Amino acid sequence: MNTENFNFYTLCKVIQTIRQTRSTNSKIRIFAEYLRRLKSDHDLHLAAQFTAEGAFEEISGKRASVGSRTSGLAAAKFCEIDYDLVFKPCRTATGSSSETIERLMNNIPEAIEKRDPKNLSLEQVDEIFDRLYTVSSRADKEKILWETWQRMTPVEIKYFIRMLGQGSLRIGFETRSVVSSIAKAFKLDREDVRYAHMITGSIGKTAILAKHNQLEEARFKLFHPLSFMLASPIESRAVNNIEDYIAEEKFDGMRAQVHVHGDEIKIYSRDLNDITRSFPDIISFFRERQLPPTVFDGEICVYKDDTILPFQLLQKRMGIKKPGKKVLDKYPVLFIAYDLLFTNRKPIFDLKLPERRTLLEELAEEYHLPTSVQFEISSDDDIDRLFKRALEHGNEGLMLKHKESNYEYGQRRKSWLKVKKPGGSFDTVIMYAHAGSGKRGGTYSDFTLGISVKDDERYEEEFIPIGKAYGGYTDDELRKINQKVKELTVERYGPTLGLIPELVVEIEFDDIQVNKRTKAGYTMRLPRFKAIRWDLGPSDTNTLRDVENFYQQKIENEPLSQIENPSFSFSTSSDQS
Amino acid sequence: MKIQKAGYQGLYFPDLKVAVDAHHPDADYVFVSHAHADHMPRNRSSKAYASKATIDLMRHRGFKGEGHALDFGETVESDRFKAKIYPAGHILGSAMIYLESDKESLLYTGDFRTPPSPATEGFEAPDQVDILITEATFSLPIYRWKTNDELAEEVRSFASNTLAEHYTPVFLAYNLGKAQEIMHLVAPLDQTVMIHGAGYKMCPVYDENGINLGKYEAYDRETCEGNILICPSSAFSNGFASNVSKKRIAYCSGWASNESRRTQLTVDKLIALSDHLDFFELIDFCKQLSPKKVYITHTPNPAVVKHYLSKEKIDAGHIDIEMNEED
Numbered sequence: 001m002n003t004e005n006f007n008f009y010t011l012c013k014v015i016q017t018i019r020q021t022r023s024t025n026s027k028i029r030i031f032a033e034y035l036r037r038l039k040s041d042h043d044l045h046l047a048a049q050f051t052a053e054g055a056f057e058e059i060s061g062k063r064a065s066v067g068s069r070t071s072g073l074a075a076a077k078f079c080e081i082d083y084d085l086v087f088k089p090c091r092t093a094t095g096s097s098s099e100t101i102e103r104l105m106n107n108i109p110e111a112i113e114k115r116d117p118k119n120l121s122l123e124q125v126d127e128i129f130d131r132l133y134t135v136s137s138r139a140d141k142e143k144i145l146w147e148t149w150q151r152m153t154p155v156e157i158k159y160f161i162r163m164l165g166q167g168s169l170r171i172g173f174e175t176r177s178v179v180s181s182i183a184k185a186f187k188l189d190r191e192d193v194r195y196a197h198m199i200t201g202s203i204g205k206t207a208i209l210a211k212h213n214q215l216e217e218a219r220f221k222l223f224h225p226l227s228f229m230l231a232s233p234i235e236s237r238a239v240n241n242i243e244d245y246i247a248e249e250k251f252d253g254m255r256a257q258v259h260v261h262g263d264e265i266k267i268y269s270r271d272l273n274d275i276t277r278s279f280p281d282i283i284s285f286f287r288e289r290q291l292p293p294t295v296f297d298g299e300i301c302v303y304k305d306d307t308i309l310p311f312q313l314l315q316k317r318m319g320i321k322k323p324g325k326k327v328l329d330k331y332p333v334l335f336i337a338y339d340l341l342f343t344n345r346k347p348i349f350d351l352k353l354p355e356r357r358t359l360l361e362e363l364a365e366e367y368h369l370p371t372s373v374q375f376e377i378s379s380d381d382d383i384d385r386l387f388k389r390a391l392e393h394g395n396e397g398l399m400l401k402h403k404e405s406n407y408e409y410g411q412r413r414k415s416w417l418k419v420k421k422p423g424g425s426f427d428t429v430i431m432y433a434h435a436g437s438g439k440r441g442g443t444y445s446d447f448t449l450g451i452s453v454k455d456d457e458r459y460e461e462e463f464i465p466i467g468k469a470y471g472g473y474t475d476d477e478l479r480k481i482n483q484k485v486k487e488l489t490v491e492r493y494g495p496t497l498g499l500i501p502e503l504v505v506e507i508e509f510d511d512i513q514v515n516k517r518t519k520a521g522y523t524m525r526l527p528r529f530k531a532i533r534w535d536l537g538p539s540d541t542n543t544l545r546d547v548e549n550f551y552q553q554k555i556e557n558e559p560l561s562q563i564e565n566p567s568f569s570f571s572t573s574s575d576q577s
Numbered sequence: 578m579k580i581q582k583a584g585y586q587g588l589y590f591p592d593l594k595v596a597v598d599a600h601h602p603d604a605d606y607v608f609v610s611h612a613h614a615d616h617m618p619r620n621r622s623s624k625a626y627a628s629k630a631t632i633d634l635m636r637h638r639g640f641k642g643e644g645h646a647l648d649f650g651e652t653v654e655s656d657r658f659k660a661k662i663y664p665a666g667h668i669l670g671s672a673m674i675y676l677e678s679d680k681e682s683l684l685y686t687g688d689f690r691t692p693p694s695p696a697t698e699g700f701e702a703p704d705q706v707d708i709l710i711t712e713a714t715f716s717l718p719i720y721r722w723k724t725n726d727e728l729a730e731e732v733r734s735f736a737s738n739t740l741a742e743h744y745t746p747v748f749l750a751y752n753l754g755k756a757q758e759i760m761h762l763v764a765p766l767d768q769t770v771m772i773h774g775a776g777y778k779m780c781p782v783y784d785e786n787g788i789n790l791g792k793y794e795a796y797d798r799e800t801c802e803g804n805i806l807i808c809p810s811s812a813f814s815n816g817f818a819s820n821v822s823k824k825r826i827a828y829c830s831g832w833a834s835n836e837s838r839r840t841q842l843t844v845d846k847l848i849a850l851s852d853h854l855d856f857f858e859l860i861d862f863c864k865q866l867s868p869k870k871v872y873i874t875h876t877p878n879p880a881v882v883k884h885y886l887s888k889e890k891i892d893a894g895h896i897d898i899e900m901n902e903e904d
Contacts, residue, residue: 020839090719095835107718108718
């Protein structure tokens, strides 16, 4: 066919077909075929980017800042329907704002009249995304949305909105599948494409390099964060040769990547966001040392009086963009390095762990940097002993790292294993049920959980919320909960149901944190369903006092000082002046 | 007119001593709109008035009470009312019940679909009523169906394309009504359909009423591969055709219009084939009958329907009757 038209509509139809296809291999084949037929490099770049990353390149850090409320309100106006009365129930029924808008655009006569599809090119849509980024007021954004939708079909509008959200399009086709499609389209090795993507951080650029068979041009750059290597829980993997691993304590802090070159220093969080401004103390720490170009992987911990303090205290630093002197004095932090990714002007993630380690130790000695202490292990007894010690230090547990491993950026395999203490669990009562979205659209899948304050003179209520959980149950359990929820419903607030507090569930969590904005004053970290307790009634739930006790024990559990048998080494005797 | 709830899903009109879709101890007459389980009276002492096909289907589903078969358009009279049934287009035998007293007229729709399902007696309605009691299962403007012709084509091409690729097509559809509509739609393909046992029992009533169901047999696990298969989703999750590895699954329901059903049910195709009318057809139907008052039942979103009717200056209320998610 010579009439092939590679506009935005064609891309959306391909995406929709992928959505409707079940097998991952078929999805990859469909997208590979499409990518191969694209003629211009620019179209190839945009098609790959729109599908895998969204409206903007991930590395650009740009956001359209068009939330689901903005697009929902704009769509309601466009369709001339009432937002609260009509749009919201439609969204609850579908579980998806963009799907709702697609269908209303397709169905409502007032919307059909306004639309006159113009077959926008990928480049035109890219310009629209950029304009949405440039303007800041909601009115300006709404105006651009309105003018764009006038020129689109419903399916284009749906995916246009999803792309604005950045990240996954929720079509069962994630970045790694796009990487596979690029490899397939241009008959290249998947690993090579993945490497190039990792290094460039851009799926669009990767696609173009792949097309021209120039993947080797992709090079790691300083001040572009690299995806972190991740650890699997030790329970999930069969480990045979424990002596092939070395152990480190798993610090109770925040994972971070530090890029340094003299005065220029950047800190990236695990989700690759730039968090430099939150940690001026780490910046001045590195500035004093004037390092050559280097990239470290490590942990930020609150460190005071030779002691690593609980993550709960680090939290008080995390939200603050520009911490003042008081906060800096009260919660001083330290960056403890445990891996080295770039040194001597080249990336070294292809080196084995011991070689990277040697280079890291050389740097640490020369520039006086804190680094983790490594322990040889040969038996489960060693693990138990070190694990206990790590907990005494106030750390989370152990990391086991395979000696023969490269730095497997962006991967979670068995080269790194984590040994963690289980958090705890509480028996709670379901107070509210919330309609799910996406895959769980049309069912109640998120639940607000209550604990008892019946005998607590500080509260009038019987139960107050302690958190929200939306996972850990089986499909069958969810169905049973939904049946029960129907019986217990007494109030309805849009997508939320108020329930008679009767259904007791055991909730497991990693930790308890203070959260002043909640009624209880505490929240659970990573709450998930452990069991539905049909055998228990609402009078059997845990109380707020139980939660407070749990937290207090955690805080008062005095971490061992780092002066003897430390979990990291740090010589402060500075002789560089 | 006084309206009370009766039984699970039905209503009772004390002024007329008439119950619809439920048993009521004081009722002289019980009218049954159609033979779906949620609308059928269960009581042995019930005297049910319904279309002949509905009575026959009810008997197949275990109704033991007294049945009075009515023709569409035929009038039943008592000293309190005159009654007539109109074909509702929902499933075979489905009827809307029209009641007229000295003071006013009333239409109870039961479940209905217009334009009607091709596997029914069609659809007809009175020109005007004073009180309209209507179901509103698909009560949001996200629900607009394709035309019957487009849907027929979708069903047929799913079956024939799947067979052409040497896969076995499986339609997930409710045992009574939807299953037979699919059989009727694929009959021109001249392929054997194997239908789940409970649905199979209903088919003779369709044959007797002249609905062409094509070649069909009861589901047989050993020989089902390569035929067109039909079963309800509950049977499918309990091992229906689980021995056939090369199969493709289509879920046929109004709820199939929601994308989330794809991952909830893990199916290959969603066909939004409903046996209820869509939102826009519902609002149009209410306008057409220019009622003084509309009562909405069987709906998850009464407020939305009321809002649209009030824009048309139609007074509307809600009678809270649980809807049947099975559709």
